Amino acid sequence: MATITDTLDVEPGREPAAARLLGSRPVWLVLLAASVPMFMATLDNLVMTSALPVISKDLDASVGQVQWFVNAYTLAFATLMLAAATLGDRLGRRRMFLGGIVLFTLASVGSALSTTPAMLIAARAIQGAGAAAIMPLSLALLAGAVPVSKRALAIGVWGGVSGLGIALGPVIGGAVVDGVSWQAIFWLNVPVAVVAIPLALYALRESFGRSNPLDVAGVVLAGVAVFAGIWGIVHGNDDGWTSAIVLGSFIVSAVSLVAFLVREQRTEFPMMPLRLFKSRSFTIANIVSLGFSVGMFGAVFLVSQYLQIVMGYTPFQAGLRTLPWTAAPMLIAPLAGILAPRIGIRPLLVSGLALQAGSLAYMAVVLVPGSSYVSMIPALMMAGVGMGLTFAPSATAVLSDMADDDHATASSTNSTIREIGVTLGVAVLTAVFLGFGGALTPTGYTDALRPALIVGAFAVAAATVAALFIPNRRS
Incomplete structure (x- = not known):
């Protein structure tokens, strides 16, 4: 099998970055080594959603504490990604990548052993700190390892793996909670790490970026x-x-x-170089990521609980019923990665975001007291296809104008903004839900859910408008 180094040009007097990273490792192995830990971190963004009602009851947690079970992870994730990228550039990207896996795994054990809401919130925050070193460096290692002509496809596959984590999160979380316990959803990360660490040590080679001090x-x-x-x-x-x-x-x-x-x-030596925002593609891609994350992930947080609290499904049954929404990115994201160089990223982003905004508006209309799951399926499918059309093109847009040395910083900036959007989405949509009298009961959930979904639809619609102005590059 051809290796990535076969396709790279070597600068005079300097070994190319991808060659330093990979040696003679085949492309598929490098992609696997970069993606497995990212899958683990992505999975934990949503793996708790099906388990939240059970955890809330077991730990006697309030609605506010339930939010922090999610927000503690995403806040630490968002706040520390840029710092992790800087340290990765300075100390070694693979070294920080592996350190993130170890920290994430230890915090997963701490989450599983938690007996109070405060303990779980603290463990989730540490888990988010570990994920902060995994996600951006995963994409930076991958993007720096493939030639430009293959980068969109590689990012598409990477986005598909991310989509797989999103798709399986609620299902795995629900299945494990029903079959074992909520604590087991965190124990699952241990065997994944046992595979991921030696795989990364074997397939990835150390690489460095700019040796800047930490801001x-x-x-x-x-x-x-x-x-x-x-x-x-x-x-x-x-x-x-x-x-x-x-x-x-x-x-x-x-x-x-x-x-x-x-x-x-x-x-x-800034943590977030503002010069990156001189790129219109980079700036608009980040606006899109923020609006998309606010609307969609805030909605995922509420709808996953709606399936249990109002419709009466078990955690596993609820997770399965999110698959039309969460599984589609796994299939659509690689396709979008293939299409992006041919038709440009703008049509993919605009159509994907429009589908998502429409899906939330659709759900806000059909989710009335006594509505059935069948009525939700068209909206769930629209949302899933729309997310799949968004992941890979937005990641491509983030890196399209960046020098190789800026890949980690640009990727971590985008991931930071996206995770801030996730946290804002959960907080804002839950605030709207509670402001309209929402409660974790069948009678108090539906009426308050609808205005929250409308707010989410407006957030994604704003991202759709922004996407109209992104450069439509093709190769």
């Missing part, structure tokens, strides 16, 4: 901005949106965000 002040300011803003949204309904503590959290968030941007503009 500690930037990490702290970004973390405070995101955490304070999400905290205010989560506590707005309970404490009052005009209360001093909620308003104060929003002020702290805004001031920290401004300070972060000023810091990144002036420091010699």
Whole structure:
């Protein structure tokens, strides 16, 4: 089988980045080594959704604590990805990649052993920190290993694996909760890591980027901005949106965000180089990622619980019924990766986002008291196909104008913004749900779910409009 190094041009006096990374390893093995840990991290974004009602009951958790079971993971994930990419460039991408796998696995064990909501929230935060080193470096290692002519296809396969994690998350979580216990959904990560670590050691070679010092002040300011803003949204309904503590959290968030941007503009080695946003493709791809994540992942959080609380399905039955939504990206994302160089990324992104916005609006109409699962299937299929058309083209758009040395930073910036969108989506849509009187009971769920889905549809619709302006490159 041909290797990636067969297709690379060698710069005079310098071994190419992909050759340093791979040696003589075949392409499929490198793709597998980069994708398996990413699959593990992606799986844990949604693996809890089918288990949340069971965990909530077992640990006697409130609605706010249930949100933090998800948000603790995504906040740590979002806040630390850029720092992990910087350290990966400086200390070695494979080294940080492996460190992320180890930390993620240990935190998974901690999650499984949790006996209180606070313990689970803390373990999930550490788990998110491990995932922060896995996801962006996975894409950076892969993108730097393939020639430009094959990059869209490789990213498409990578997106398909990501889609597989999304597809199997609710199903695996539901099956394990029904068959064993909710703790077992975290124990599953241990055997995956046992395979992933030696595979990465064998198939991947160490690579480095720019040897810049870590922007500690930037990490702290970004973390405070995101955490304070999400905290205010989560506590707005309970404490009052005009209360001093909620308003104060929003002020702290805004001031920290401004300070972060000023810091990144002036420091010699920024965590998030603002120069990357000079690329229209990169900027619009990140706007799309934010709006898409707010709408769709906030909806996934609520709809997965709707299937159990209102329709009465078990966790496994509910997970199976999300497959028209979550399985489609596994099939569509590689196809989108193949089509992107031929027809351009704009038609794929616009059509995919429009399908997703329409799916949420459709669900908001059909989900009335007494509605059946069958009425949801068209909307679930629209959402799944739309997500599949979004993943690979948006990832391609993020890297299309970037130099090889910027791949890790650009990828981690996009992943950071996307995960912030996931956290915002869960927080905002849940706040709308609670603001309309939502409760975790059959009678209190449906009426409050509908306005939350409408808000999600508007968020994805805004991303659709932004996608109209992305450069439509072809190769």
